[in-house]
Amino acid sequence: MGSEDVLKSASALASYNVLLQVMFRLLTFFLNAFTLRFVSKELIGVVNVRLMLLYSTLVFLSREAFRRACLSGEGAGRNWRQVINLLWFTLPLGCLWGALLVCVWLWLLQAPDSQTIPHYGPAVGIFCMAALTELLAEPLWVLAHAHMLVRLKVIAESLAMIAKCLVTVVMVVAAPEWGLYIFSAAQCVYAGFLSLCYVVYFLHFLGSEEAETKSFPLRHISELLPTSINGQPLLNWKLATLTWSFFKQSFLKQILTEGERYVMTFLNVLNFGDQGVYDIVNNLGSMVARFLFLPIEESFYVFFAKVLERGRDVRKQKQDEVSMAANVLECLLKLVLLIGLIITAFGYSYSHLALDMYGGELLSSGSGPSLLRCYSFYVLLLAINGITECFVFAAMSKEEVDRYNLVMLGLSASFLMLSYWLTGLFGAVGFILANCSNMALRIIHSLIYIHHYFQHSDYTPLSGLRPHPALVIALIISAVITVLSEHMLCCDGGWVLRLGHISVGAVCLLVVITVAFLTERRLVQFIRTQLLPKYSKKRT
Structure with missing residues (x-):
């Protein structure tokens, strides 16, 4: 390519x-x-901070290094059999991380009050299983990403998120007393749909005319399983070493990415x-x-x-x-x-x-x-x-x-x-x-x-970090005008005053966008030709 x-x-x-x-x-x-x-802010805190931190930590530490390493490499010359074998190590690594993190979440962290927020223990186990389910699709995700199968990611994650939202809404309305079970079940549905979509797609895709056209390196679904290679090493050790380097980095990056949640969770600085x-x-x-x-x-x-x-x-x-x-x-x-x-x-x-x-x-x-x-x-x-x-x-x-x-x-x-x-x-x-x-x-x-x-x-x-002076001036004037608008129109008054504040912001935003369009012509061209390919095709 x-x-x-x-x-x-x-x-x-x-x-x-x-x-x-x-x-x-x-x-x-x-x-x-x-x-x-329908639910308390305390329950939202346990789910979105404590349990989702468990989920994101397990998934990130298990797969991030593999993704970065396997999406680099030798391009068309890479041995995809060795890459797939390496990617399957995400699952046992996830099991190890899951066992460790579940022990920490259950026995080292302060559990929420069982009267206010029940079912905390089972919810920890269910979130861990959902994360491991998502890891099952990791070899398929890397293959799809490396070969630019862009629609697959859109469809899979869309269906998974819609299913999760539907389950959450129905269960919150029908049985709000189930508490953490609602969000645990929804997360399992998300992970299951995501993995299932990737499997179904590759069952249909492998061996098809589209795969032949794209020169896809695999022909049968069985080739997605880890297997030995006659006369070749099981793994590309150079790639494995790069993965280890990224793994050490990903551990630190996760702390930086989710640092505030770790501080909240482990140091109890907020209720x-x-x-x-x-x-x-x-x-x-x-x-x-x-x-x-x-x-x-x-x-x-x-x-x-x-x-x-x-x-x-x-x-x-x-x-x-x-x-x-x-x-x-x-x-x-x-x-x-x-x-x-x-x-x-x-x-x-x-x-x-x-x-x-x-x-x-x-x-x-x-x-x-x-x-x-x-x-x-x-x-x-x-x-x-x-x-x-x-x-x-x-x-x-x-x-x-x-x-x-x-x-x-x-x-x-x-x-x-x-x-x-x-x-x-x-x-x-x-x-x-x-x-x-x-x-x-x-x-x-x-x-x-x-x-x-x-x-x-x-x-x-x-030099891309130097905006045009006219654009900077437009932004400063807009910031001053909207601050004055908030002071005069928002937010203790009625909806008429609020709509007035919104209208002032909309006009200022339109002015800023117009100035950007007139002064940053090269950026506009880049957006048209690269980030809006459908628009570009219509013009040609």
């Missing part, structure tokens, strides 16, 4: 993933708003009710990061990993591919920076209104608005870090990955200490401040790496 084809596939994958994540987050958004009317409010605000604040930035990062990591030769000096690589990678990186940085600046500029003035409309006084009173306002700035840092680390992880050599593990270790330790200290001073807001500090340090490290990577070439992709 040529570089242009890889770029088109990665762009299509990003577009599909964005649409998929938009749907996911909207479903979750309305699901949380619905369940808040379950406050954890529930923080998690809801966190989900609202990170919605754009999850449904927009993360899919772009995942998709273009595949692009950078395929186009660039890992660990090789930029002067010794194919210059047309280096040029393409640099141009794509610059446009991506400019895109996520623009989105992040818009969220930061408008987030302050609309946090209180958003929480009041979403969860009523339960969320809009207390620390909720302050949390969401701080998160609007954190989203800007998330946007930049996602793309810069996406490139860095695709370009680093194994030795550089190992050295970066030491950096991650220092960041993890400082984050945990900073979280504990700042939470004591500022409450839940301290978690976001600690995240901002650590995210800024990660961005600085990535920017230094990218600068050194391209310093002996004619490319300056970091």
Whole structure:
């Protein structure tokens, strides 16, 4: 697959993933708003913080290193039999992690009050089984991702999320007294549907004309099982070593990604009710990061990993591919920076209104608005870090990955200490401040790496972090106007005044987008041709 084809596939994958994540987050958004009317915030805290932390930790530590390593490598020359054999190690590794984590969650952590929140013990076991069920599809996921089977991911995860939401809604209405059993069953349905969709797809796909056209390396479903290879090693040990390097890194990255939940869970700095409010605000604040930035990062990591030769000096690589990678990186940085600046500029003035409309006084009173306002700035840092680390992880050599593990270790330790200290001073807001500090340090490290990577070439992709002055002025004026609008129109008045505040924001946003369209022409062209392939095809 040529570089242009890889770029088109990665762009299509990003577009599909964005649409998929938009749907996911909207479903979750309305699901949380619905369940808040039927269950307590304490139950939400146990499910969304304690149990989902167990699930995400088990899944992430079991598969993340394998994904990063197996999506790198030798491209078309890789031995997929060895790759599949390696990927199946995710399941026994998941069983080991599951046994360890269940023991910790049951016997080392303080259990919630059984009178208020019953069935905690069985729920821990069920969430663990759901995570192991999702790991069954890991070899299929990597195969699909490596060969750009973009529709499979969309369909599988869509069906799984819809099924989970339906189960949750029906059981919350019909039997709210079941408590944790409701969310445990819904998570099992999600994992089961996800794995089943991948299996059914490959049963139909393998051996078909489409598979022949794509030169798919497997022909029968039995080839997806781990088997020995005559005259060849069972595993590609170079790939296995790279996986181990990523595994050490993924452990530290998980602490950074879910650090506030680990602090809440293991240090008991917030009660379950406050954890529930923080998690809801966190989900609202990170919605754009999850449904927009993360899919772009995942998709273009595949692009950078395929186009660039890992660990090789930029002067010794194919210059047309280096040029393409640099141009794509610059446009991506400019895109996520623009989105992040818009969220930061408008987030302050609309946090209180958003929480009041979403969860009523339960969320809009207390620390909720302050949390969401701080998160609007954190989203800007998330946007930049996602793309810069996406490139860095695709370009680093194994030795550089190992050295970066030491950096991650220092960041993890400082984050945990900073979280504990700042939470004591500022409450839940301290978690976001600690995240901002650590995210800024990660961005600085990535920017230094990218600068050194391209310093002996004619490319300056970091110029994507310099927005046009007219755009900056438009954002500053819009932020001032919306702050004044909130003070005069929102949020103790009626819906007429609130609609007036919303209208002011809509006009300001339209002005900002117009200025961006007129000043960032290269970015607009990139979005049209790469991130909106269907639109591009219509024009041609």
